[in-house]
Amino acid sequence: MVEPNRGADVVVVGGGSSGCVVAARLSEDPERSVLLVESGPGYRAVHDRRVRDYRALPVGPGSDYAQVYGVELTPGVASTMVRGRVLGGSGAVNGVYFVRGTRADFDRWPQAWSYENVLPAFRALERDIDFGGPWHGSSGPIPVRRQRSDRLSEISEAFLDAALERGYPEEPDKNGAGGGGVGPVPLNIDGDVRLDTAMAYLLPAWNRPNLTVESDTDVVRILFSGSRVVGVEVETAGVRRIVHAGRVVLAAGPVETPVLLMHSGIGVADHLMDNGISVILDSPGVGSNFSDHPQVTLPYRPRESLRRDTTSPPIETVLNTADIEIRPYTAPPAVLVPRSGQQDQVLGIGLMVPEGRGDIRLRSADRGDRPRIEYRYAQSESDRRAMRQGQAIGLDLLHSPALSRLVVPLYEEVSDRCMLAHLETSYHLCGSCRMGGSDDASAVVDERGEVRGVEGLTIADTSVFPSVPSRGPHATAVMVAERISTFLTQSRR
Numbered sequence: 001m002v003e004p005n006r007g008a009d010v011v012v013v014g015g016g017s018s019g020c021v022v023a024a025r026l027s028e029d030p031e032r033s034v035l036l037v038e039s040g041p042g043y044r045a046v047h048d049r050r051v052r053d054y055r056a057l058p059v060g061p062g063s064d065y066a067q068v069y070g071v072e073l074t075p076g077v078a079s080t081m082v083r084g085r086v087l088g089g090s091g092a093v094n095g096v097y098f099v100r101g102t103r104a105d106f107d108r109w110p111q112a113w114s115y116e117n118v119l120p121a122f123r124a125l126e127r128d129i130d131f132g133g134p135w136h137g138s139s140g141p142i143p144v145r146r147q148r149s150d151r152l153s154e155i156s157e158a159f160l161d162a163a164l165e166r167g168y169p170e171e172p173d174k175n176g177a178g179g180g181g182v183g184p185v186p187l188n189i190d191g192d193v194r195l196d197t198a199m200a201y202l203l204p205a206w207n208r209p210n211l212t213v214e215s216d217t218d219v220v221r222i223l224f225s226g227s228r229v230v231g232v233e234v235e236t237a238g239v240r241r242i243v244h245a246g247r248v249v250l251a252a253g254p255v256e257t258p259v260l261l262m263h264s265g266i267g268v269a270d271h272l273m274d275n276g277i278s279v280i281l282d283s284p285g286v287g288s289n290f291s292d293h294p295q296v297t298l299p300y301r302p303r304e305s306l307r308r309d310t311t312s313p314p315i316e317t318v319l320n321t322a323d324i325e326i327r328p329y330t331a332p333p334a335v336l337v338p339r340s341g342q343q344d345q346v347l348g349i350g351l352m353v354p355e356g357r358g359d360i361r362l363r364s365a366d367r368g369d370r371p372r373i374e375y376r377y378a379q380s381e382s383d384r385r386a387m388r389q390g391q392a393i394g395l396d397l398l399h400s401p402a403l404s405r406l407v408v409p410l411y412e413e414v415s416d417r418c419m420l421a422h423l424e425t426s427y428h429l430c431g432s433c434r435m436g437g438s439d440d441a442s443a444v445v446d447e448r449g450e451v452r453g454v455e456g457l458t459i460a461d462t463s464v465f466p467s468v469p470s471r472g473p474h475a476t477a478v479m480v481a482e483r484i485s486t487f488l489t490q491s492r493r
């Protein structure tokens with residue numbers, strides 16, 4: 001049964017890292033009614049200590065706040081991938097690493113997103129506790145701080161010493177001029193809580209009469225009249241209804257945004273027809289050519305002398321060198337991800353500018369069927385070489401005087417075989433509905449986030465990134481949501 005609903009000027013689909021920003025910004029205008037629809041749990045979950053506790057990622061088996069997908073990392077290597085499914089989205093369950101994309105990243109984006117254009121938005125969204133000056137903001141919604149050197153866990157401190165001993169440059173501010181090196185990670189933590197966009201943006205706007213938040217509700221389809229968006233169909237506890245809207249802003253994240261478009265008739269035309277879905281718009285970029293950071297783990301055995309740490313953020317320091325990021329996790333996966341069961345503590349080795357591109361495709365027209373997600377990691381010799389180099393750098397650091405007194409690596413081999421045996425994803429999927437300039441025919445959205453070929457439909461999440469930035473995407477997601485909200489506000493004037 002489908003019941004009609006009174007509707008809103010704007011429906012924002014997905015209350016994740018980006019959607020909370022968009023809903024808060026667009027509802028600043030009291031004349032605009034905004035409805036935010038979120039699949040996962042709402043207000044009460046935002047205050048749940050499992051979400052607020054920044055030391056753990058609440059995405060293990062049985063989590064109330066995660067959606068799990070089966071994926072293929074590379075042919076022959078199956079795995080699982082999670083996304084946050086709660087108000088705050090993946091930002092509510094992530095590792096609180098809050099590092100901006102670099103100037104070199106934005107050189108690969110369309111002109112409207114040049115580094116000069118995005119820097120003011122990065123500054124405006126943050127309240128940096130440690131640094132001021134031309135790179136930083138002091139009054140934005142997201143607090144950013146780094147772990148003080150005298151509070152670093154023993155493993156982070158030894159890692160920092162090891163990288164400096166080996167001659168890597170020090171990078172005290174990873175949200176500064178760039179250039180790489182080893183240094184403390186900017187963290188979106190306030191006092192002792194994780195501060196995601198649900199807390200920083202949505203809660204302060206919660207009581208506005210023109211903002212409604214519906215949680216535990218799925219958007220199942222975008223509705224069109226010809227090529228004009230007229231609303232969405234939503235489902236709450238098995239009951240479907242129609243919500244009319246003048247504009248729909250998709251922020252369902254880089255998996256569900258393309259999936260929702262495909263279920264609504266926008267995507268690769270042949271693929272939609274194969275699944276019995278009527279085509280509204282043939283848009284070959286939907287779900288195509290996404291990128292993410294492969295991670296190879298280097299497990300180690302702690303020596304007796306290594307103090308167990310239960311109070312630190314998951315990553316306090318990283319080394320960025322060439323296109324590799326080395327991450328000394330502060331605790332074993334079993335501690336960082338409750339009920340995950342993996343006991344060996346690891347160095348993570350992320351390939352930050354991968355060549356590999358993946359695809360998301362429907363398995364059927366049934367919304368209950370999870371999509372097929374193929375990453376195609378490690379397919380090019382260049383990606384494999386970079387990951388082997390990363391393994392070699394990681395092993396060299398583990399054998400340094402500073403680290404070898406605390407840990408013993410559990411493998412020594414540097415090879416493709418060993419790399420594939422320890423392959424994971426960083427959960428940084430981006431670019432599944434890429435933006436592009438007017439000369440880029442396969443781009444799904446234009447430089448302002450408007451879906452090409454239809455009217456009244458915007459995408460404002462990590463799916464529009466041209467490619468995954470060379471740092472974790474969370475800070476860049478907030479910046480993109482801020483700027484697309486500004487574009488939407490300007491276009492109404």
Ligand SMILES: Cc1cc2nc3c(=O)[nH]c(=O)nc-3n(C[C@H](O)[C@H](O)[C@H](O)COP(=O)(O)OP(=O)(O)OC[C@H]3O[C@@H](n4cnc5c(N)ncnc54)[C@H](O)[C@@H]3O)c2cc1C
Pocket residue numbers: 013014015016017018019037038039040057059082083084085086087088089090091093094095096097098099217218219220251252253254256257260426427428429461462463471472473474475477
């Ligand atoms: C476990 C994990 C750890 C990570 N660690 C880090 C880190 O430390 N640093 C970093 O930079 N990045 C990290 N990331 C990545 C980062 O958090 C994401 O890139 C970012 O949060 C994505 O933002 P988004 O707005 O695109 O999507 P999301 O934040 O995932 O939001 C999408 C929202 O839409 C909702 N939704 C989906 N479909 C529908 C629908 N049909 N109807 C209604 N609602 C819907 C979802 O429930 C979700 O709340 C991590 C990600 C994960 C999963």
